[in-house]
Amino acid sequence: MKRLALGLAMGACFAAFGTVAGGEPAAAASAQSRKVIVDDDGFGIAQWLLLQAPDVDVLGIAVVSGDVWRDEGVAHALRGVEIAHRTDVPVLKGAVYPLLNSEKLTDRWESLYGKLVWKGAWMRQWVEPTAQSTPPYHAADVVPDLPEGNPTTKASDESAVLFMIRKVHEFPGQVTIIATGPMTDLALAQRLDPSFAGLAKELVYMGGSFNPRQVRDDVAAAQFAREFENSPRREFNFRFDPEAASIVLRAPWKRIVSVPADPSTATELTPAFLHRLAAANPAFADAVRKKEPGFPLWDEIAAAVWLDPKLITRSEDLYVDVNSQFGAGYGDTLSWRPGYQPDMDEQKEVVVRTVDVPKMEQAIVDLLSRKLPAGK
The missing domain is CATH 4.10.910 (30s ribosomal protein s13; domain 2)
Known part of the structure; x- marks a missing residue:
């Protein structure tokens, strides 16, 4: 202390x-500059957008377990900043495990209520045939060789949680938190320092699902959206650590922007789009070519609409929470129009429902094409 x-x-x-x-x-x-801390469960194009953006100061990249275990995500983040020639940006280790949820609890839940489409670090195999490959299943402390190459730099010795607390105190009212993975780190920060959320400028997060209506059978990314047809309120980032998400969404942020799964179902990282990205900048070309197509642009939407809110074509104000009761709806998104919320510290959020996909894709290409000197 x-x-x-x-x-x-x-x-x-x-x-x-x-x-x-x-x-x-x-x-x-x-x-x-617009100050931002990224809290993610890996590293991808979204982080490159922020590193490439003019007048944006990325204070640090925190990594939490989710799609992959934390240590593997840290390796991806370290390699990502190396590729971007931005090793001046620290990569910080966040939480390894959710607050309460676990692989055994998830297995038990599935035995009672049915199979989940995606389980992130706990994923062993797809339930049904899919265009996407199955990620390698391994223990939390194992870091496999990375397709983009293994990093040579090291993560910061400072905890991601303490780093975020320190930075919002250092720059009160100036730091945006962009959370594109489970919210374990943010919940821990809020519990350690109740002033944390209030000192930040805003929270922009990718998570939750309301009622995606843009599911298209003619794109591979629709395979990730098939769960919404029967469980429209279920989404991985909330489901991996529901208790953490509920803590974070009831914290007193000055402003919250929610990017749920809804707008992502109209997007896809297609081979053609990957080709455009690879051609945009030689610095990223090799790593981009090694990315697997067929996934929605979840995190990229969050980064893009923060950089340019005009990309949002439809949004609404809602109060949002997460179901943390261990039942059939565990991890599901809860929402209310203003006046209907139970008033248990839920916060009003700007919920992004649709975005201009062609303009967003062009903005992503334009940002990646910027030529920056080492260290920006």
């Missing part, structure tokens, strides 16, 4: 009196 208090105090001093690279006053640099 003394170490945390000292770190927060030092951060405040640096924010008030420090300088940034090149001797520019910290206060001036703050006014010129």
Whole structure:
């Protein structure tokens, strides 16, 4: 606790009196950039968009278990910043396990209520034939060789949770948190420091599902949307750690933007789109070519609409929570129009329902095509 208090105090001093690279006053640099911390369960094109974006200061990339185990996600993130020539951005280790949920509990739930389409780090095989390959199943402390190459740099020694707390104190009201994985890290930060959410500028997250209506049978990504036809309120990031998501969504954020699964069902990382991305910038070309097609652009939507809200074509204000009761609806999204919420600290959110997909894809290509010097 003394170490945390000292770190927060030092951060405040640096924010008030420090300088940034090149001797520019910290206060001036703050006014010129949008500060963001990414909390994700891996690394992908979404993070490159933020690293490439002008006037965006990525303070750090936190990694939590979800689609893959934390340590594998950390390796992807380290390699990702290396490819982007942005090793100045720290990669930080977050939570390895959800607050309460576990692989055994998930197996038990499936025996009672039916199979899940996607289980992330707990995934052993697909229930039915699918275009996407099955990720390698392994223990939490195993890091397989990465398709894009293994990193040579190391993660920060600082905990992702303490880093996020320190940064919102250092830059009160200025830091956006973009969460594109399970919310375990954010829940831990809020429980350790109840002022955490209130000190941030906003939370933008990819998670939850309301009622996706753009499921198309003619695209491979529709295989990820098939679950919504019978369980429209189920989505992986919430389902992996429902208790954490509920804690985070009831915290006193100044502003919350929700990017649920709904707009993603109209998108796909097709071979043609991958070709466009690979051609945009030689720095990313090899890694992009090794990405597997057929997945929706979940995280990319969250990053893109934060960078340019005009990409949103339809949104609505809703109060949102997550079902944390271990039953058939465990992890499902709960929502209410204003006035109907039970008033148990649910927060009003801007829920993105649809986006302009062609314009978003072009914006992604344009950002990846930017040529930046090492260290930006």
